[in-house]
Amino acid sequence: MKKLQKKYFLKVLLLMALGSVSTTSGANEYDQRQVLSLNKAQQTYVLTEMRSLLKGIETIVSALVADDLEKVTRHARPLGMAMKETPENKLHGILPKAFMMQGKAIHMAFDSIADDAERIKDPKHTLKQISETLQKCQGCHDNYRIKVSDASTSKNKPRTGNDSEQIKRKK
Numbered sequence: 106m107k108k109l110q111k112k113y114f115l116k117v118l119l120l121m122a123l124g125s126v127s128t129t130s131g132a133n134e135y136d137q138r139q140v141l142s143l144n145k146a147q148q149t150y151v152l153t154e155m156r157s158l159l160k161g162i163e164t165i166v167s168a169l170v171a172d173d174l175e176k177v178t179r180h181a182r183p184l185g186m187a188m189k190e191t192p193e194n195k196l197h198g199i200l201p202k203a204f205m206m207q208g209k210a211i212h213m214a215f216d217s218i219a220d221d222a223e224r225i226k227d228p229k230h231t232l233k234q235i236s237e238t239l240q241k242c243q244g245c246h247d248n249y250r251i252k253v254s255d256a257s258t259s260k261n262k263p264r265t266g267n268d269s270e271q272i273k274r275k276k
């Protein structure tokens with residue numbers, strides 16, 4: 106029994122060790138999301154766009170609460186296909202195709218929100234579009250996570266793979 110416990114213990118240790126070194130190659134036991142291996146600048150780029158998306162959604166929802174469909178259009182449009190600073194544009198060839206397509210779908214969704222708020226002017230309809238857009242956000246978040254793979258940032262790799270903490274510590 107004791108021997109068995111020891112064997113089990115060693116196995117767990119081994120798994121933990123593997124988890125901490127193999128995270129760049131893919132999902133691990135704790136986190137099944139596909140890994141996007143980016144350097145720090147690329148990660149910052151993606152996350153900055155993400156925060157504008159969240160900010161945009163928030164502004165659009167508050168405009169909707171005020172029944173201000175003009176404002177909805179005004180804030181949805183810049184997040185549409187006209188948005189230049191997107192990972193799809195800047196990280197073309199680095200991000201997987203499926204990821205790029207989901208990114209593009211998000212920008213098309215914002216264009217539809219802008220178009221329909223202008224033409225249909227039905228808050229309920231806009232709300233439904235926002236809900237569908239949020240499902241798209243969620244769909245991508247369920248599937249991907251970023252792992253900073255830059256050689257300069259791979260030192261002191263925290264076991265949890267929490268890269269934002271890693272970046273903070275580096276500063």
Ligand code: HEC
Pocket residue numbers: 141152153155156158159162204205207208211238239241242243245246249250251252
């Ligand atoms: C094409 C894929 C994709 C889509 C679509 C997407 N995201 Fe993200 N988002 C990501 C990834 C990848 C991360 C980083 C997750 C990680 O590394 O754990 C992220 C992170 C974020 C973050 C955290 C930013 C930070 O500074 O840490 C926010 C906020 C966010 N997304 C908001 C949104 C919103 C709102 C939408 C929809 C309007 C959206 N995202 C759509 C892929 C996507």
